[in-house]
Amino acid sequence: MTDPRRATPRTDTVLADPALAPAAARLGRDRVRTVVRDVLDRCRAGEVSPDEVVPAALEALPTYASSLRPVINATGVVVHTNLGRAPLSALAREAVVDAAGTTDVELDLATGRRGRRGAGALAALAERVPDAEAVHVVNNGAAALALAAACLAGDGREILVARGELVEIGDGFRIPELLESTGARLREVGTTNRVRLADYTAAVSERTAFVLKVHPSNFVVRGFTSSVPVRELAGLRHDGAAVPVVADIGSGLLAPHPRLPDEPDAASTLREGAGLVTASGDKLLGGPQAGLLLGRADLVERVRRFPLARAMRVDKLTLAALEATLRGPEPPVLAALATPREQLRSRAVALAGRLGAGAGDAGDAGAGGPGTVRVVETTGAVGGGGAPEVTVPSVALALPAGFAEALRAASVPVVARVVDGQTLVDLLAVAPDDDDQLVASIHEIVSAATVLEGKTSRTGAV
CATH class of the missing domain: 3.90.1150.180 (Aspartate Aminotransferase, domain 1)
Incomplete structure (x- = not known):
């Protein structure tokens, strides 16, 4: 008797079947070929009959363009966090699709010359936080803080930070290790549960680059505690010169929210005297993953022109989604x-x-x-x-x-x-x-x- 598996069709014959043409056009011929070969192996093993190879291949083809599935x-x-943090608004998704092709991301169409990258997104962010003299965007919240540290203190100068604010931000990454990786030196002040303005004052020296205020957003310490607000830290001086305050507010809230009275926001923090505010774009802002830097024009410009900023810049899709989030309707979050x-x-x-x-x-x-x-x-x-x-x-x-x-x-x-x-x-x-x-x-x-x-x-x- 003839082994029915000898009737197994050739790979090219299956790929030429018109039923697979739409999948090849959408997913690519190489991806379809890989699935077809797997089905043909099953056919040779007797698990799939020769006349069922094409239907089996169609069933095995991935539904989605990538391994990421909508849930x-x-x-x-x-x-x-495990589900991608903030879902984008309908307008932001539309903006991503529009930007996916060829765009004027760094071109001034009026002059035909190079334009400022992401000018629309930066303008939208500045409009939402008028208390900021200047703004900049990098690829995530941790990058924003790391870039500020590398630029202002990466030469071995000191960052003053309360011991109780040296938090772990997720997946085992910790603020002190992140900051020290930039070349900056940390000088801890106070204790785990209590820190006073006098602790900062005593630690300020000619080696101080800035004072860091970290909002410990993923935990709360209660009981015998005290901390120093930004408005008091902004008054620190050394030899008559103000010591910059960098505030990492974390969640990306741009203005006060009635349901989140204890969550710091960018506008209020800047009004309290912070020289630079860093935050995430994919949390309470409700946009794409991005790191926001807002504050004094001189500090933002130093950070923007720092060499490491190039390695942290955002792509056109992020810029498009961020601008649409800032200027569009209320995001899902x-x-x-x-x-x-x-x-x-x-x-x-x-x-x-x-x-x-x-x-x-x-x-x-x-x-x-x-x-x-x-x-x-x-x-x-x-x-x-x-x-x-x-x-x-x-x-x-x-x-x-x-x-x-x-x-x-x-x-x-x-x-x-x-x-x-x-x-x-x-x-x-x-x-x-x-x-x-x-x-x-x-x-x-x-x-x-x-x-x-x-x-x-x-x-x-x-």
Whole structure:
């Protein structure tokens, strides 16, 4: 008998099939060829019949252009670091697409000569923070602080910083190590829980480059504590000359926010006397990953012209998204923080109705089988290392605990959290435009669970 595997088609024959042409045009011929070869290996192994090679290849082709997959953030954490921090607004996404082609990023179209890179984004940032004499943008918040340290103190001069503000910023990276890597020397003042103006005054010398004020946004120290505000640090002098104050506010809040009274903002910090403010663009600002530097014109210009600034410059996509965020409608992060709980509850009730479930106390949410969905009140968090003690009123759909893993495996993954034996699909950070997809993802895993439950009840085993 003839081995049917001898009928395995050639690679070029499969690639020439018209059904694969759209995928080759979208994903590239090399990527499609790799998938086809894998399917042909399965065919030779007898796992796929020769006449099913093309359908199997189409099924195996990646849905997305990269390995990054869109997910729905139902964790209740508005700025979730593991989920890319701030989601961009619709206008910012549109700006990224527009900028992805050939753009006038460093060209003055009127004169035909080289223009200032990112002039539109820088102008938009300056307009939003008029207290800043000048602004600059680099590739992330840590880079902004590192660049300031390298420029102003990288020759071995000292940075005065309170011992209690030497924080770890995530993934094991620490502020003191970041600063020392630039060539600057740290001089710690005060103790872990208390620092006074006199501590700074005693430490100021001819070696002092600047005083650093770090907002410890990812933790809070309570009890017998004291710290020195920027307005008092701004009065420090040595030999009659003012000592610059660099304030790392972290989260990128440009102006005071009513829900975040303890979170420092750029405008207020500059008015208090900071010479330079550094912050992130992808947290409470709600834009792309970027590092912001705002402050005195002479300091910003020194930093901008420092050689290391070239290695930290942002690309055209970041500039486009940042400008659109600054000049466009309220970004998703701020919209989420401003959404009243009642509005979230109305959405949750509507979603529960579409899922064929009721609303009310979810105390027995796990007892009714795969289809059980309840509406419950929850509290969310700001996230992104900001406002650690702030809780944000929210509402969630409660499902059985085992659904959390299944939701992450849905065609469009939903990342929820498990609390007290139930999966909470928190709506705080879910955009209303994603409600249809959220329902589809839950339907998908509930249907699968129902089928599995039916098989189990008939056979007594899975």
